[in-house]
Amino acid sequence: MARIPSRDEIIDWISQNPTQSSKRDIARAFGIKGADRVDLKRILKDLEDDGHLTRRRKTYRDPEALPPVTVCEITGPDADGDLFARPAVWDGDSPAPRILVTLGRGDAALGRGDRALLRLAPAEATDHAYTGRLIRRLPQTVQRLLGIFREDPHGGRVVPVDKKADRDWLVRARDTDGAHDGELVEAERTGGKGDMGLPQARIVARLGDPTAPRAVSLIAIHQHDIPHVFPQEVLDAAEAARPVPAEGREDLRHLPLVTIDPADARDHDDAVLAMADDDPANPGGHVLWVAIADVARYVRPGTPLDREALKRGNSSYFPDRVVPMLPEALSNGLCSLHQGEDRACMAVRMVLDAEGNKTGHRFVRGIMRSAASLTYQEAQAARDGTPSDRAAPLVQTVIDPLYAAYAALRAARARRQPLELDLPERKIELDEDGRVTSVAFRERLDAHRLIEEFMVLANVAAAEELAARRQPLLYRVHEEPSPEKLEALREVAEASGLGLAKGQVLQTRQLNRLLAQAAETEFAELLNISTLRAMTQAYYSPDNFGHFGLALRSYAHFTSPIRRYADLVVHRALISAHGWGKDGLGGTDAEDLRGIGEHISSTERRSMLAERDTTDRYLAAYLADRIGTDLPGRISGVQRFGLFVKLDETGADGLIPVRALGAEFFHHDADSQTLTGADSGLTLGLGQRVVARLVEAAPISGGMILDLIEVEGAPLARGRGHRRPGTAPKRAEARSKARRAAAAKKEKRKVTRKRKG
Known part of the structure; x- marks a missing residue:
């Protein structure tokens, strides 16, 4: 019979042999076999219960020590530039140990929030307990949640701010990071489940008061993981940049180029100029210059500035702040085309004939x-x-020459027939404290349209130039709508008394004809929204599939390199194609560009979602003091669970839950996008004018709940509370009746279509 080791002997063995800490390893080390393993198992269980050991799957270790190979999270560099990390999971009672990360030559760059597998060695230092060498960088698979911390005796829980999240996360007392009740926090899931099956988590960031006006965009920034703090090396590189000398560049300083931007713009990345063409062979023609900030001169491939710009993909715009793609020293400084300042630029000279057709460019x-x-x-x-x-x-x-050139371009646009959506954009006005003062329509002037047309033409020229020179580039691709989305649009058009022909190759002019028919009706906004929803999401790709919405065969983004990485790629492609320097694309091929295109397409969608969520939260905050008010609007969406209503005054979207429509059963018809009452026969569908009462507005989540008061000018007749006892049909009968009615309605539509055909 082997001697059973003492508790201290087992602890010492595990400390000295962290890679051999399974029950089998311990038994082999002490020569324990057969039935004696039962006693060893009991001792290990006692040590675990007493907190001397913690069990990970089938191994044991000292909870106050880290194994030699550990998954860690990078906490960022300190003031001296040293990179530190902490263990991704820590079960000890004392604070998690600090780890100094030492990177070797060729190791991947690590930044705050990155996760990595590190090989650890104990360190005798005052500011860190371990040193760590990189084994490999890990993909970001950890789940994070933004929410409000609610304290309780055992720690607390994080209530998500995302209205789509369905459950809270539990936080143990030792994992709260000192968060206070009601504080906005970011939590990270640690694995395992607590009470009621809720996920266990730890707080990794405290973000302050969620009700503060300027916390609205901060919530979206963190919720969508938008990088908003520049690493110090990136800031240093931007500050070190110097103006570009004129030598070796074409001198355009004699041209009176001007920038035209919003009143609150801080950066100017495009300038324009037009003049009458003095070439006798082009009577009535125009020469148009578009000059763009030469960002490629400052942001070289592979540099910290480039890596950070690619990581961000684009700038993100919120009512109270901008999260820029480039540091301010560049975006508002050396790259911005300020009045009276010499600036490096990439420019295109385009020649138009009298009808607005581009006949050449350089x-x-x-x-x-x-x-x-x-x-x-x-x-x-x-x-x-x-x-x-x-x-x-x-x-x-x-x-005057700018507007003359614009008149010619406008005529060419009318012939080309790009998609002409009429969706007025609303602007949220804030006071100095960040509170919403008004929601107004953005002014739409010919000056806006002029700049848009000039930029579109320059983008076309860039795509054509690079294609002609067989230079890889990123196209801006917008494919035509899918058959399913077109059929949904056709359903909406027919429900509005309009039509969209079948059996033809879809062109934007057909959609424009539909929108023009709806323009003078009450369904104009509905048809514009439905047409927008039918469109596919535009994206970046080295393959040219055209731009359906603009009705263009070739299109690339060239005109905004300060705020879009795609434009920077196109600038580099032009540099390589013309041999203008060593800061071009170099050896980048189509496959490299494919990965870049996929990434920046995703960052663009990320920014759009964050900007939309921020708008929803600001609108909810603006309407929060109008609870109980009746507001006019139009049904903009129909789902099984209820109706979405777009309110006229603000453009805010609110939900009318199906339970608020009354006690009767409502059948959802996805094809016709309607809800039909089983008892009353009331049909609610897209585009109907309604009056809705604001019941709830949650600024933190951006959600708004409405109650339906009127439909097309008539008060809603509710079933709830108005039926005599015993008169309500059984649920099964109600569903059957509603389904029969919906089926008959659908069949009637099919017959009508056949007759029309």
Whole structure:
């Protein structure tokens, strides 16, 4: 019979042999066999219960020590630039040990929030307990949640701010990071489940008061994992940048190029100029210049600036802040085309005939000096005869020629027939404290359309230039709608008394014809929204599948490299194609571009979702003090669980749960997008005018709950509370009746269509 080791002997063995800590390893080390293993198992269980050991699957270890190979989370560099980490999971009672990460030559770069497998060695230091060498960087698979911390005697729980999340996360007292009740926090799932099967988590970031006005965009930034803090090396690189000399560049400083931007713009990445073409072979023609900030000169491939720009993919815009793709020293400094400042640029000179057709173009890498930084309102006022002091000297030489070229481009656009959606954009106005003061429609001027048309033409020229030179590039691709989405749009059109022909190759002019028919009806907004929903999501790809919405065969993004990485790629492709320097694409091929395109397409969608969520939260905050108010709107969505209503005044979307429609059963018809009452026969569908009462507005989640009051001017007749006892049909009978009615309605639609055909 082998001697059973003492508790201290077992602990010492595990400490000295962390890689051999399974029950089998311990039994082999002490020569324990057969029935004696029962006693060993009992001792290990006692040590575990007493907290001296913790069990991971089939191994035991000291909970206050880390195994030699550990999954860690990078906490970021300190003020001295040293990189530190912490264990991804820590079960000890004392604070998690600090780990100094030492990277070797060729190791992957690590940043805050990255997870990595590290080989650890104990360290005798005052500021860290271990040193760690990188084995490999791990993919980001850990689950995180943004929510409100609610304290309890055992620690607390995190209540998610995302209205789609369905359960809270539990946090043990030792994992709260000192969070206070009601504080906005970010939590990370640690594995395992607690009471009622809820996930266990630990708090990794405390973000302050969730009710603070400027916390609204912060919630979206964290919820969608948008990088918003620049690493120090990136900031240092931006600060170290210097102006570009004019030598070796085409000098465009004699051209009176001007920027035209929103009044609150801080960066200016495009400048324009137009003039009458003096070539006798082009009577009535125009010469159009579009100059773009030469970001590629400062953001070189493979540098920290480049890696961070690619990571972000694009800038993200919120009502109270911008999360830029590039540090301010570049985005608002050296790359911004400020009035009167010499700036490096990539420019294209385009020639138009009298009908607005582009007959030729030439790209240059140059140096320019903006003659004026105008706002849209300023440019439009100058065109309309009331110029500002700054714009007055430019009316005849700059502004009038710009509008003349725009008139020609507008005629070419009418022939091309790109998709003409009419969806007024709403702008959220904030006061100095970040509170919503009003929700207004954004002003839409010819000055806006002018710049849009110039930018579209420059983007087309970039795509055509690179394709002609057989240079790999990222196209902006927008494929035509799927048959399923087209059929859904056709259903909406027919329900509105309009039609969309079948059996033809779809062109944007057909959709424009439908929108024009709806323009003078009450269904105009509904048809515009439904057409937008039918469209596919645009994306970036090295393969050219055209741009359906713009009705263009080739299209690339060239005009906004300060805020979009795709444009920077196109600039580099132009540099390589023309041999303008060593800061081009270099050896990048189509497969590399495919991965870049997929990544920046996803970051673009991420920003769109974050911006939309922020808008929802601001609108909910704006309407929160109007609970109980009746608001007009239109049904914009129909689901089995209820109706979505877009409110007229603010454009906010609220939900009317199906349970709020009354006690009767409502049948959902996905094809016709309707809800039909089993008893009353009431049919609720897309586009119907309604009056809804605001019942709930939650600024933290952005959700709004409504109650239906009127439909098409008639009060809603509710079944609940108005039936005599015993008169309500059984649920099964109600469902059967509703289904029969819906089936008959669908069959009637089919017959009608056949007759029309």
